Amino acid sequence: MCEHLLRLDDELKTRGIQETFRGEAWGENCRDWVYYDCVLDLDKIKKRFNFPDFVKIHKNLDNKSGMESGFYCELCKDGIKGIHPFFGQGKTHID
Numbered sequence: 001m002c003e004h005l006l007r008l009d010d011e012l013k014t015r016g017i018q019e020t021f022r023g024e025a026w027g028e029n030c031r032d033w034v035y036y037d038c039v040l041d042l043d044k045i046k047k048r049f050n051f052p053d054f055v056k057i058h059k060n061l062d063n064k065s066g067m068e069s070g071f072y073c074e075l076c077k078d079g080i081k082g083i084h085p086f087f088g089q090g091k092t093h094i095d
Contacts, residue, residue, distance in 0.1 A: 042070070046071070
């Protein structure tokens with residue numbers, strides 16, 4: 001995991017949030033993407049971690065490739081994803 005997302009990754013692991021996938025999810029545009037079984041409050045997390053501008057909020061609503069939301073580092077091609085809030089009822093919410 002790149003240095004820009006590592007603190008969030010470490011926090012989610014420390015809090016015991018289940019990791020559901022780690023690896024190269026989509027090919028050349030991704031290096032290390034990690035999926036967690038939680039809903040990430042993107043605006044609050046972005047502000048709290050003071051991510052640089054090249055760490056972008058990423059949302060996917062395609063039911064064929066996955067309903068997810070999280071962060072993508074354009075510089076390093078790493079990402080941290082959680083469940084899209086629309087589908088995350090009953091899941092842990094991280095802010």
